[in-house]
Amino acid sequence: MMAVLTFIFTKIFARASDTNFPLFVLCGLVPLNFFTLAWVTGTTSVLDNAPLIKRVPVPRQVFPIASVISNCLHLLIQIALLLGIVLVFGRGVNIHWLWLPLIWGLEILFVMGLAFAFSAVNVYVRDTRYVVESTNTVLFWLVPVFYSFALIPARFRGLYEINPVAALVLMMRNVLLENHAPLDSTLIRLAIVSVGMFGAGLFIFGKLKDGFYTRL
């Protein structure tokens, strides 16, 4: 997937004026891909493991956590490739790379919160996963993957700033392309949203998990 994308954006879409365009797009695609995949697999995780839930007394929280973590493995490979491409493009390592684990950690926390909440709701309302899938399609356009933040009119910018995926894309570009640390305000906002979502997800999951057995 990465190879195909790199090919398309270096050979097909390559614009003479902007040699960094492929990197620019990948900084958007890697976070978005991770987010959509982890959210969908997290949402179906409880339902997919119905036989285990009905028959083995393990803490139910294991299932969404496991599905998000298994997506993190793919993510690590993608990030490694992305960093490799950054180097190939002649951009060196900089000190701000140290921010990456933190911002990704916050993003993973956010997805886990979503996975908790949606996997539990998905047991009661089975079409939740289709809502998630459609939202992801919309998200592809709502997250600045192919366009930059600078293009967004000021009056809509507030909408983007509360979107954690967009925030992540912005910070990835800050660090990898613009060689500067992410803005404190964006970071703090992401931290609040992520921790809040994680807490809310755990709470919703805890409220709904007692009904799993009878509903599965």
Place this chain on the structure above:
Amino acid sequence: MPLIEFQDVSKWFPHSTGRQLLRTHITRWFGRVHHQPFYALRNVSFRLEQGESLAIVGSNGAGKSTLLSLAAGLTPPDQGHVRVNGRIAALLELGSGFHPDLTGAENLVLNAALLGLSRRKTNQLFDRIVEFSGIGEFIDDPLRTYSSGMVMRLAFSVAIQCEPDILLIDEILGVGDASFQTKSREALVSFRQAGKSLLFVSHSPGSVREMCDRALWIDHGSVMMDGNANEVLEAYQGRALVQQGI
């Protein structure tokens, strides 16, 4: 202190309307249809003391498996209290918690972890479990190549060797061959002699008499009789004959 105590436990299931789609919920909110819930268990009370073994008998759908699920902590009761003191190993369904593509050895470790065994303890017990199961060289083959008897033997071996305080068994013992059945009977007997308890669902009067001194007969979710295994079995079988009109 009893190992398991059920106090006026009731458990009901909503009558399901097929797939739980958003439509189902909306029509239920607006509709006047109120389904009566289905009672799987109704005011069930019993105690299982240390060293005691209890068999649960009853016809299909009487609530036996629901009772085991509640004891295993898979689901909370809708009414009443379930108290469990001690570590439980549950053999509720053949091959639950097993993954078909993992090898027998990997499944063994996974299953032991699900029963709450630490990695180190599992490594210590590994050889004993494999030896008991009699699976031998097949232990490194993926589980999907196993026969159902082999799967059951592996599951049973893990459960019995990890030394729980209470063992829950839901009529799966019949799968093994004669030699393994003898072996598992012996293991269960020594398990009981070690002062551990057994909660046992079976349709075979022979194994109930052999394994348990006490039996609980449930029918349509209610306790019909609780007492000496022989007496309960007699009553239960007599009732079954009456129903057949003999």
